Amino acid sequence: MPLSKIDSDSLNTPITAADLAYTGTLTGSTGIVNIGSGQVYKDASGNVGIGTSSPNRPLSIQRGAGVGAYIDMAGNGNTLGSTSFVIGQGEDDTAYVYNRKNSPMAFATNNTERARIDSSGNLLVGTTSASPGYGNTNTGVQISGSGSTFSRGANDYVMVVNQNTADGSNYYQMVFRVANVTKGTIISTSTATAYNTSSDYRLKNTIAPMTGALAKVALLKPCTYKWKVDGSDGQGFIAHELDEVVPGCVTGEKDAVDADGKPQYQGIDTSFLVATLTAAIQELKAIVDGQAVLIAAQGVEIAALKGTP
Numbered sequence: 163m164p165l166s167k168i169d170s171d172s173l174n175t176p177i178t179a180a181d182l183a184y185t186g187t188l189t190g191s192t193g194i195v196n197i198g199s200g201q202v203y204k205d206a207s208g209n210v211g212i213g214t215s216s217p218n219r220p221l222s223i224q225r226g227a228g229v230g231a232y233i234d235m236a237g238n239g240n241t242l243g244s245t246s247f248v249i250g251q252g253e254d255d256t257a258y259v260y261n262r263k264n265s266p267m268a269f270a271t272n273n274t275e276r277a278r279i280d281s282s283g284n285l286l287v288g289t290t291s292a293s294p295g296y297g298n299t300n301t302g303v304q305i306s307g308s309g310s311t312f313s314r315g316a317n318d319y320v321m322v323v324n325q326n327t328a329d330g331s332n333y334y335q336m337v338f339r340v341a342n343v344t345k346g347t348i349i350s351t352s353t354a355t356a357y358n359t360s361s362d363y364r365l366k367n368t369i370a371p372m373t374g375a376l377a378k379v380a381l382l383k384p385c386t387y388k389w390k391v392d393g394s395d396g397q398g399f400i401a402h403e404l405d406e407v408v409p410g411c412v413t414g415e416k417d418a419v420d421a422d423g424k425p426q427y428q429g430i431d432t433s434f435l436v437a438t439l440t441a442a443i444q445e446l447k448a449i450v451d452g453q454a455v456l457i458a459a460q461g462v463e464i465a466a467l468k469g470t471p
Contacts (some may be wrong), residue, residue: 225251232258266290359433376440381407401428412435 200215211217232250
């Protein structure tokens with residue numbers, strides 16, 4: 163039955179909120195609903211506005227000057243407030259995404275969680291929990307492999323960043339893992355920072371003294387150069403030349419390009435030269451020491467000859 167306008171004056175009875183209660187579907191030529199002159203508004207296209215009668219999105223929320231605008235949601239039977247989830251914009255125009263409950267905030271793509279902020283404030287990418295050790299749950303930032311191109315296993319993590327004491331006075335700033343084994347760390351103390359790569363004897367076998375290091379050093383081609391990007395001076399090695407002598411120092415392939423033909427430049431980690439240079443110095447010392455012994459012996463012989471009548 164269509165609604166009719168009722169003149170309350172003629173009935174001498176005020177209309178109350180109860181008189182306006184309605185259950186059903188509102189229909190009309192435009193389908194526009196306007197409550198409180200834009201306090202709640204639905205236009206003919208189905209856009210809903212709160213605080214505006216000109217919504218340009220399926221849901222538009224506008225606010226007056228000095229007033230915040232928030233969507234406040236609570237689940238699992240909770241009430242709004244300290245246990246609710248809030249999205250909004252504050253009076254100072256700061257945007258907020260809040261989980262007021264003591265629980266994580268998760269982010270997902272393709273119906274799969276990719277990152278989360280846990281209840282302790284740690285940012286976790288590719289994992290749902292902070293790895294043990296290295297500050298325990300006070301990780302700060304942890305980026306895990308879980309199928310990424312940076313690592314090879316679900317238990318790997320490419321990077322952990324924290325500033326929590328985990329080993330005496332050492333602060334693990336970054337931890338790098340592959341196949342669930344730590345391969346390197348960046349550790350700080352109150353005075354210094356160390357950049358470490360795995361070197362424990364338990365990770366190695368077939369250990370033998372290095373030989374031929376002096377001959378290897380003789381093949382190295384240290385050089386000076388200028389960087390193309392800004393013309394600044396540099397000194398060191400050319401990657402592919404060093405790769406021919408000490409391959410462990412170099413990553414990448416000479417003249418490599420990507421699928422678009424852009425250069426994939428080689429890199430050098432000269433720290434791997436330390437063992438070769440140390441062994442070369444030891445070999446050189448052995449030669450010098452041998453020559454010193456020979457010269458001393460020759461001196462004795464010469465002195466003996468001079469003393470012979």
